Structure formats: C-alpha cells, structure tokens
Amino acid sequence: MSQSVAAAVTRKVQRQSGGSFIRVRDLEVRIGATRHAIEVVMSRLAAADVVQSFGRGVYWKGDMGRGGMQPPSAAALGIEIGGVGSGPCDVSAARFLGLTSQVPVAEHIAVPGRAPAPLSGVVFHSRPYSRAKHALRPAEVAVLEVLRIWPSGVEETWRTFCSRISQLIERGVVRLEVVSAALNDERTPDARRHWRAFRERAATSR
Numbered sequence: 131m132s133q134s135v136a137a138a139v140t141r142k143v144q145r146q147s148g149g150s151f152i153r154v155r156d157l158e159v160r161i162g163a164t165r166h167a168i169e170v171v172m173s174r175l176a177a178a179d180v181v182q183s184f185g186r187g188v189y190w191k192g193d194m195g196r197g198g199m200q201p202p203s204a205a206a207l208g209i210e211i212g213g214v215g216s217g218p219c220d221v222s223a224a225r226f227l228g229l230t231s232q233v234p235v236a237e238h239i240a241v242p243g244r245a246p247a248p249l250s251g252v253v254f255h256s257r258p259y260s261r262a263k264h265a266l267r268p269a270e271v272a273v274l275e276v277l278r279i280w281p282s283g284v285e286e287t288w289r290t291f292c293s294r295i296s297q298l299i300e301r302g303v304v305r306l307e308v309v310s311a312a313l314n315d316e317r318t319p320d321a322r323r324h325w326r327a328f329r330e331r332a333a334t335s336r
Contacts, residue, residue, distance in 0.1 A: 131323065134172050135161065135167045135168070135171065138161045138163070139157060139161060139163070139168055139171040139172065139175075140171065140175070140335050141218075142157060142160065142161065143172075143175055143180060143191065144183060146159070146191050147191050148191060148192060148193035149191075149200070149202075150190075150191055151188060151189065151190055151202070151210045152172075152181065152186035152188075152189045152190070152191060152214070153187055153188055153189075154168050154172060154188075154189075155170055156255075157172075160312050165187070165233065169187070172189055176189065179198065179199060181202065182199060184207060184210075184211065185209075185211075185248070186211060186246070188210055188211060190202050202325045203237075204214045204235045204236070204237040204250075204251035204252050205218060205222065205239070205252075206227075207249065207252060208237050208239035208249065208252040208254065209239060209268055211239075211246055211249065211252075211254075212221075212239050212240075212242075212246070212254065213241065213242070213262065214239045214242070214262050214265055214266075215241070215242040215257075215259075215261035215262035215263075215264065215265060215266045215270035215271070216239055216261075216268070216271065216284060217237045217239070217240060217244065217266065217267070217270065217271020217272050217274075217275070217276060218237065218238065218239060218271065218272050218275065219235070219239065219240035219255050219257075219271070219275040219278075220238040220255075220275065220279065220283060220287065221234045221238065221283045222234050222237050222238040222239070223238075223240075223271070223272040223273075223275035223276050223279075224270070224276055224279075224284050224285075226265035226269070226272040227269075227272050227273070227276060227291075227294055228286075228294065229276065229284045229285060229286045229290070229294065230284055230285045230286070231285060232283070232285075234253060235253050236251050236253050237251060237253070238253050238255060239252060239253070239254050239255065240254075240255045240256075240257045240261075240271055240274075240275055241254050241255070241256065241257060242257055242258065242259045242260070242262035243256065243257075243259040243260040243262070244256060248281075253335060258305075258315045258316065258317070260312065260315040261274075261312060261315075264308055264311060264312045265308075266309075266312055267296075267303070267304070267305075269298055269303045269304050270304050270305065270308065270312070273295055273304055273309060274309065274312060274313065274316065274321060276291065277313075277318075277320070277321040277324045277325055277328075278316070278318045278320065278321045280320070280324050288304070291313075291328075292331050292332065295328060296332060309325070310325070310329075313325050320323070328331060
C-alpha cells in the first residue's frame with residue numbers, strides 16, 4: 131500500500147465532522163484506491179481510537195468526551211448498517227413519529243432484503259428489497275411500518291397520525307408519491323388500506 135493512499139484516507143477522516151459515519155465504499159470513490167488498501171488504513175485508525183469499526187465497511191467518527199469517543203445511537207447505527215431504504219419499525223417507528231411514549235428495549239430497524247445479524251441494542255427485520263430501489267428515507271419507512279401495524283403500539287389517535295404525516299409531507303420529509311409507489315410492493319393489505327384512508331382524509335380536508 132502506498133503512503134499516498136494512507137495519507138489521503140487519513141486526511142478524509144480528519145476532515146470528517148464528529149458524529150458521522152464513514153463508509154469504505156464512499157472512500158473508494160473519492161480516493162480511487164482499492165477497498166483492501168482503504169480497509170488497512172481504517173483498521174489502523176480504529177486501533178488508534180480515531181474511529182470505531184462496526185463491520186461491513188462502516189466506521190464511526192464520534193465527538194470526543196471525557197470518557198472518550200461518543201458512540202452513535204442504536205437507531206442511527208441500525209439505519210446506517212441497514213443501508214438505503216432502512217428505517218425504524220414496530221414500536222421504534224411509532225416512537226420515531228412521536229406517536230408513543232414507549233421506549234423499546236432495543237431499536238427495531240426494517241431493512242430491504244436480508245436482515246443483518248443483530249447488533250447490541252438493535253434488532254433487524256427483513257422487508258421488500260424494493261424499498262432500496264425507491265430510496266425510502268427513515269421517516270418514510272416509519273410511516274410504512276406504522277401503517278402495517280396500526281393501531282398496535284400506537285398511543286395517539288388516527289387523526290393525530292394523519293396530521294403528523296401531512297406535516298412531514300409539507301416539510302418535504304415524506305414524499306407522497308414515493309410512499310404510494312413503495313406500498314405497491316408491500317405484502318400487508320392493511321398498510322395499503324390505511325394509506326388509502328389517509329389520502330382520502332387528506333383530500334377532504336383541503
């Protein structure tokens with residue numbers, strides 16, 4: 131491995147802001163080096179406590195505190211490991227949307243395709259791979275997941291849920307047509323039925 135690759139990777143990591151994830155595949159694109167060469171450098175930086183490794187080519191650069199580097203939240207880590215199209219599910223989804231005061235023992239994360247092995251404080255659940263193709267955002271996944279389980283695990287009313295979705299759509303956090311397209315690939319009829327009910331309610335309230 132050349133010194134130039136080591137220097138380039140180290141510079142990229144040093145410039146990365148605290149409280150963010152670093153993926154080896156992203157460094158491959160930016161630096162133009164092989165995955166193996168980058169992994170060697172990142173492993174050395176992890177050994178020096180510059181970053182933390184969570185496997186699958188995922189590293190974390192946290193802010194430094196009195197006790198050392200601050201770790202990522204379980205939810206953030208689960209979504210990062212799950213990749214594009216991942217987001218909270220079950221009670222974690224309801225909490226993400228502010229629909230329950232319950233605090234799950236572990237964060238439940240829905241991922242497109244095969245579920246990764248559990249992490250400390252994170253439980254993964256397999257969902258249609260098409261969620262990755264639609265590039266669903268975490269908030270959009272949370273909406274889909276609450277639609278799947280409604281009203282289980284939710285403390286707020288249907289009216290409040292609909293209002294919350296409408297607010298997220300107005301803010302551009304949730305994309306109406308993207309969620310509609312993703313629901314066509316869902317195997318849960320209740321999710322599609324609840325989404326139709328939301329759209330009908332939204333249409334009549336204009």
